[in-house]
Amino acid sequence: MSSMPLIEARGLTKKFRQAVKEPGLVGSLKHFFTRQYRDKMAVDHIDLSVEAGESVAYLGPNGAGKSTTIKMLTGILVPTEGSLIVDGLVPYEKRQQNARNIGVVFGQRTTLWWDIPVIESFNLARDMYEIPVKRYKQNLAEFTELLGLAEFMNVPAGKVSLGQRMRADLCMALLHDPKMLYLDEPTIGLDIAVKDSIRKFIRRLVDERGTTVMLTTHDLGDIEDICNRIVIIDSGRIIHDGDLGALKDNYARDRVIHFQLARPPESMAAICAGLPACETTSDDGLRLSVRFDRFQYAAGEIAAAVMPHVEVIDFHIDEPEVEDLIRKVYLGQLSLTAPESTAEATESAVATGA
Amino acid sequence: MAARLRRARWLVYIYFRCLGQQMKAILAYEADFVILMISAALVQITGFLFIWTIFQRIPDINGWTFWQVVMMYSLVFITEGVGSLFFEGTWRVSRLIYNGNFDQYLLRPVSPIVQVLAGAVGFNGLGNIITGGMLMAISLGNVQVQWTPGRLLMLVILIVSAATIRVAINLGTAASAFWIKTPWSLVPFFVHQLGEFAKYPITIYSLAVQAMVVVAIPFAFVSFFPTAYLFNMEAWSAIGLLTPLVAVYCLFMAVTIFRIGLRRYESTGH
Amino acid sequence: MRGFNKYFAMAKASLEVIFVYRAGFTVNLIGSVFYVVAMFYLWQTIFLGKPGALGVFTWPEMKAYLIVAFILNSTMTWFDEWQMGADIREGRVATDLARPIDFQLKRFAEASGPIPFELASALAIGAVVAFVFGGIALPADPAHLALFIVSAALATLLKFSIIYCVSMTAFWTTGMEGVSNARMAVQNIFSGALIPLVFFPDWLRGLASVLPFQGMISTPALTYLGAMDGPTTAFMIGTQAVWALGLFLFGRLLWRSAVKAVTINGG
Numbered sequence: 099m100s101s102m103p104l105i106e107a108r109g110l111t112k113k114f115r116q117a118v119k120e121p122g123l124v125g126s127l128k129h130f131f132t133r134q135y136r137d138k139m140a141v142d143h144i145d146l147s148v149e150a151g152e153s154v155a156y157l158g159p160n161g162a163g164k165s166t167t168i169k170m171l172t173g174i175l176v177p178t179e180g181s182l183i184v185d186g187l188v189p190y191e192k193r194q195q196n197a198r199n200i201g202v203v204f205g206q207r208t209t210l211w212w213d214i215p216v217i218e219s220f221n222l223a224r225d226m227y228e229i230p231v232k233r234y235k236q237n238l239a240e241f242t243e244l245l246g247l248a249e250f251m252n253v254p255a256g257k258v259s260l261g262q263r264m265r266a267d268l269c270m271a272l273l274h275d276p277k278m279l280y281l282d283e284p285t286i287g288l289d290i291a292v293k294d295s296i297r298k299f300i301r302r303l304v305d306e307r308g309t310t311v312m313l314t315t316h317d318l319g320d321i322e323d324i325c326n327r328i329v330i331i332d333s334g335r336i337i338h339d340g341d342l343g344a345l346k347d348n349y350a351r352d353r354v355i356h357f358q359l360a361r362p363p364e365s366m367a368a369i370c371a372g373l374p375a376c377e378t379t380s381d382d383g384l385r386l387s388v389r390f391d392r393f394q395y396a397a398g399e400i401a402a403a404v405m406p407h408v409e410v411i412d413f414h415i416d417e418p419e420v421e422d423l424i425r426k427v428y429l430g431q432l433s434l435t436a437p438e439s440t441a442e443a444t445e446s447a448v449a450t451g452a
Numbered sequence: 453m454a455a456r457l458r459r460a461r462w463l464v465y466i467y468f469r470c471l472g473q474q475m476k477a478i479l480a481y482e483a484d485f486v487i488l489m490i491s492a493a494l495v496q497i498t499g500f501l502f503i504w505t506i507f508q509r510i511p512d513i514n515g516w517t518f519w520q521v522v523m524m525y526s527l528v529f530i531t532e533g534v535g536s537l538f539f540e541g542t543w544r545v546s547r548l549i550y551n552g553n554f555d556q557y558l559l560r561p562v563s564p565i566v567q568v569l570a571g572a573v574g575f576n577g578l579g580n581i582i583t584g585g586m587l588m589a590i591s592l593g594n595v596q597v598q599w600t601p602g603r604l605l606m607l608v609i610l611i612v613s614a615a616t617i618r619v620a621i622n623l624g625t626a627a628s629a630f631w632i633k634t635p636w637s638l639v640p641f642f643v644h645q646l647g648e649f650a651k652y653p654i655t656i657y658s659l660a661v662q663a664m665v666v667v668a669i670p671f672a673f674v675s676f677f678p679t680a681y682l683f684n685m686e687a688w689s690a691i692g693l694l695t696p697l698v699a700v701y702c703l704f705m706a707v708t709i710f711r712i713g714l715r716r717y718e719s720t721g722h
Numbered sequence: 723m724r725g726f727n728k729y730f731a732m733a734k735a736s737l738e739v740i741f742v743y744r745a746g747f748t749v750n751l752i753g754s755v756f757y758v759v760a761m762f763y764l765w766q767t768i769f770l771g772k773p774g775a776l777g778v779f780t781w782p783e784m785k786a787y788l789i790v791a792f793i794l795n796s797t798m799t800w801f802d803e804w805q806m807g808a809d810i811r812e813g814r815v816a817t818d819l820a821r822p823i824d825f826q827l828k829r830f831a832e833a834s835g836p837i838p839f840e841l842a843s844a845l846a847i848g849a850v851v852a853f854v855f856g857g858i859a860l861p862a863d864p865a866h867l868a869l870f871i872v873s874a875a876l877a878t879l880l881k882f883s884i885i886y887c888v889s890m891t892a893f894w895t896t897g898m899e900g901v902s903n904a905r906m907a908v909q910n911i912f913s914g915a916l917i918p919l920v921f922f923p924d925w926l927r928g929l930a931s932v933l934p935f936q937g938m939i940s941t942p943a944l945t946y947l948g949a950m951d952g953p954t955t956a957f958m959i960g961t962q963a964v965w966a967l968g969l970f971l972f973g974r975l976l977w978r979s980a981v982k983a984v985t986i987n988g989g
Contacts, residue, residue, distance in 0.1 A: 114718060169555070169719050172558075172559060173558065174555055174558045174559070174717070174719050175717070175718070175719055176715050190715075193558060194560075194561040194562065194563070195561070197558075197559055197560055197561040198561045200559075202559050204555070207552070207553060207555065207556065208556075209556045209559060209560075211473060211477075213474070213477035213478075214473045214474075214476065214477050218473055218476075222469060222470065222473060225465075225466060225469055226466060226560050226561060226562050227560075227561055228561075254477070481896055481897065483895050483897060484895060484896055484897030484900065485897070485900075487895060487897040487900030487901060487904070488897060488899060488900035488903075489900075490900065490904060491899075491900040491901070491902075491903035491904035491907065492900075492903065494903070494904050494907040494908065495903060495906075495907040497907075498907045498908070498910055498911040498916065501911055501926070502911070502916045502917055505917055505921050505922055505923070505926075506764075506768065506917065506921070508921075508923065509768075509772075509921060510768055510771070510772050513764070513767055513768065513771075514767060514771070576899075576900065576903065634745070634746060636746050638745070638746060638749045639749075641749070641750070641753055642749050642752065642753045644753075645753035645754065645756040645757065646756055648756045648757045648759075648760040649756065649759075649760050651760065652760065652763070652764050656763045656764060656766070656767040657763050658763070661759070661763070
């Protein structure tokens with residue numbers, strides 16, 4: 099058993115049948131008699147295996163098949179073709195048994211009961227998952243502390259803020275000690291501080307409890323802080339599957355800091371001289387951009403180097419985005435070859451676009 | 453076998469745990485639930501006034517007297533009340549499936565059907581059960597029936613069976629949402645409206661209507677046949693004994709349809 | 723004239739919404755036919771079993787009564803306490819208040835918009851039911867038909883006014899489902915929708931005659947049948963008009979004072 103991966107998918111496929119229908123009443127009537135359908139391949143023969151303890155970022159543009167895959171893994175959707183085994187079970191056949199092994203957080207939806215206090219939702223989970231009382235108390239105490247749930251424990255889920263709800267949902271998903279945690283956009287719409295605490299929490303879970311995590315996100319920060327493997331899906335097919343090292347070193351290391359200036363700088367050369375390894379540009383005189391390597395400089399150092407030369411009104415830092423990353427991989431501008439080891443990854447992966 | 457029984461008992465416990473939470477949530481709006489109960493009682497009182505007015509003019513409808521028809525009415529309302537109070541969740545299925553929120557039922561280690569049934573509470577049901585129960589008691593008091601323990605037991609079995617049939621119809625038609633995606637309970641409402649035919653003796657209808665409420669959607673077993681049995685109404689009386697069997701059949705069909713639908717669930721969000 | 727156009731546009735928009743949801747609408751309508759059909763069988767049994775027991779009406783007249791009641795009941799179905807209650811609770815009212823639009827007239831326009839479609843559907847279904855059950859009595863004469871149309875229009879205004887007034891409870895309770903059901907229960911019995919009011923015993927008929935609900939079904943249906951003499955018809959339609967307009971104005975008053983209370987309390 100232990101030699102088997104936790105998730106093992108072979109040729110996993112999901113086709114949706116879409117009605118071919120002209121708009122309007124006439125179209126509806128025609129469809130009623132002709133019944134024409136078109137198959138849409140949401141997930142197209144993918145192979146995926148995930149070992150226990152891995153933390154996988156499952157990425158792709160909207161509609162690529164991310165959620166469909168996760169829904170098959172959780173047992174919500176029945177695959178059209180292919181084989182799938184999660185922790186020794188076929189999820190859709192043994193859905194309820196599978197549910198005991200997994201925790202699920204969908205960022206857009208809650209698993210909490212809307213009208214009842216958060217704590218009551220947890221207590222219901224305790225009964226539904228038949229969590230031993232002692233274990234439940236331990237987990238609840240730990241998660242309450244780590245996620246800061248105490249302040250809204252007695253408020254109905256429908257009345258807490260989005261950030262609070264996400265934290266409560268995470269707790270809800272983990273009370274029964276699942277081996278596998280699925281996260282679909284866990285930080286969507288949250289502010290930086292909450293995002294940060296959630297990421298730290300999940301990372302801790304991976305490190306300390308050995309929970310296997312699979313997450314989809316549009317936020318590169320989630321991936322950097324949580325994951326050690328990245329899988330990219332597009333149009334239902336996996337186009338990349340590999341280590342995260344290459345991404346971290348070759349793509350995500352660049353940051354751009356933009357300054358809004360009161361007056362055009364007197365000497366660009368002076369600024370550039372202060373930032374030797376950076377690419378400094380100033381497009382219309384009042385805006386100044388510095389591209390830098392975040393492992394070489396801290397954002398504060400850049401600011402400190404620029405400030406003496408110009409009067410800064412405002413500044414902001416561009417974070418790289420997942421969409422940008424996917425696009426670069428897709429266009430072949432960024433190669434994230436699946437390496438044997440992390441050390442090789444650093445050497446072999448080349449950011450051709452940079 | 454013992455394990456199965458334990459599992460079933462546990463499911464019942466989970467069902468009442470969920471339902472209890474829903475009740476608590478609703479009781480938070482005290483005025484609302486009082487209004488709901490009163491309105492349900494009002495609907496029945498007007499229904500009762502209607503039959504009463506008719507029977508002021510005529511002695512019977514096809515051999516059925518006032519109190520016998522009241523008995524049918526009370527069965528319609530009690531079963532309706534049981535449906536709302538304990539199994540209102542069936543009416544939420546369409547919306548849950550339409551906006552993809554049905555997912556959450558599939559992510560828990562509990563039968564989704566149990567979760568559906570416990571998904572909501574309609575306190576108007578309590579009003580229906582109370583007034584329906586009162587009407588039934590008055591009706592039974594006004595009709596000459598030899599009450600033996602056996603018949604009394606049968607009364608209880610018939611009420612439970614009738615309620616089961618109605619809930620099964622609600623559940624089975626709610627499963628239509630796996631095929632027909634609308635935010636409203638279209639098919640369930642449509643079929644529920646057929647229940648209008650359960651209020652009066654089926655002998656007044658044409659053969660087509662009779663076939664529909666006896667065979668297709670057996671609303672006749674909610675009110676007509678049980679009443680016929682209790683009051684020894686000629687040939688119909690024996691068929692009333694089939695009511696528990698019809699209940700089991702309906703429940704089996706509803707669960708089967710629901711399970712078939714579940715495999716088609718597409719989890720689309722709107 | 724420009725003021726009127728505004729509301730006409732709202733009514734039109736509301737009609738278009740019905741077209742978008744026509745599948746749901748049609749199923750609802752067909753669902754409500756079961757009720758009418760059950761009623762037809764019930765009354766058929768009563769009339770054919772005991773001819774003359776219900777001396778006031780003949781069977782064709784009773785059939786006409788049931789069809790008229792069905793058609794009148796099928797208008798303004800998309801305007802109810804739930805919708806109004808949700809508008810009030812969820813603060814959509816505030817955005818309406820900020821516009822140069824009369825709140826009540828806007829609701830009236832939206833409630834009336836779908837009427838052409840509702841009426842057409844109900845007439846078609848009513849015709850089929852009437853045909854299956856062997857035809858119904860026609861209006862007594864052209865004059866009564868004209869009076870019936872007036873009375874039916876007043877019945878629709880009356881329905882709007884009553885629902886509008888009842889909806890104002892949304893300022894105090896969230897339980898609009900119960901409020902709506904209670905209103906319908908009372909309305910069903912006292913409007914004559916369930917049973918012609920003449921069949922009531924005196925005490926119940928007396929009660930019905932001092933309530934506004936009889937104007938919703940009974941008055942137009944009896945006008946159609948020509949069951950009342952000239953002066954009575956005039957009096958009943960007059961009463962109907964007084965109730966309809968009175969409650970319409972009362973609704974305005976309720977709205978104004980409720981809004982004032984809410985804005986003062988910062989509800």
